[in-house]
Amino acid sequence: MGLLEGPEADFGPDESPAAEWRSDFGSVSLTKGLVPAGGGGCTITILLFAIGMQTVPRRILIVRPSALGDVCRTVPVLWSLRAAFPSATIDWVVEDTWSDAIRFHPALDSAIPFPKRALAAFWRHPRALWQSVQWGLDLRRRRYDLVIDAQGLARSGLMSLVSGASVRVGHRRAHEFSWLGATLRVEGADSGHTVDRMLRLVEAIGVAPQHTMDLSVGAAHIEWWLAQRASRTIDRPY
Secondary structure (H helix, E strand, C coil): CCCCECCCCCCCCCCCHHHHHCCEECCEECCHHHCCHHHCECCHHHHHHHCCCCCCCCEEEEECCCCHHHHHHCHHHHHHHHHHCCCCEEEEEEEHHHHHHCCCCCCCCEEEEECHHHHCCCCCCHHHHHHHHHHHHHHHHCCCCEEEECCCCHHHHHHHHHHCCCEEEEECCCHHHHHHHCCEEECCCCCCCHHHHHHHHHHCCCCCCCCCCCCCCCHHHHHHHHHHHHHCCCCCCC
């Protein structure tokens, strides 16, 4: 029996996960995420149980620290998770340099800034080492139960491992041995377009992919742009 195959759960008319989680999130239907990837016939609840998760995830972490373009291309993973788990807390580890790209997104609860430059010399400076340890302890204290390592490098694999989540999803053939930090290693997630590779990670836990790449900006940024537009008399489209 394949990973995404299995018997249909026997739920009553008001007892299915879809009934419990049904809602709308912007233009994305939240019930879509409860359809197993590839139509395998296994409910998301049974699949999560099969990979070691005893309950529906309540605290989810996306690990994709860099770079700017790849961070933006990871937004479909965020949309997919939010559609499947509308009540969950979903956070995202992202380099502090790029955090503004996603921290205002309506599907995200918190962007966790990773101070890459400040911690880069941890192996040479005791203070940087101590700050790295403190950062890792703070991540672990958040008690995530599901982590998606969408980066697939040593640093992201270590973050995934440090989180202490019971289910950590990553690429089976990821670089720099980052797969060591994963409890669920997804085959075939190392080929094709970057977005498709990342979406295979959430499909592996039964989440239907949402191909939505909408980004959001904060009110202060909008005000800045309107002021710039007025001061530079930009009053027409390109």
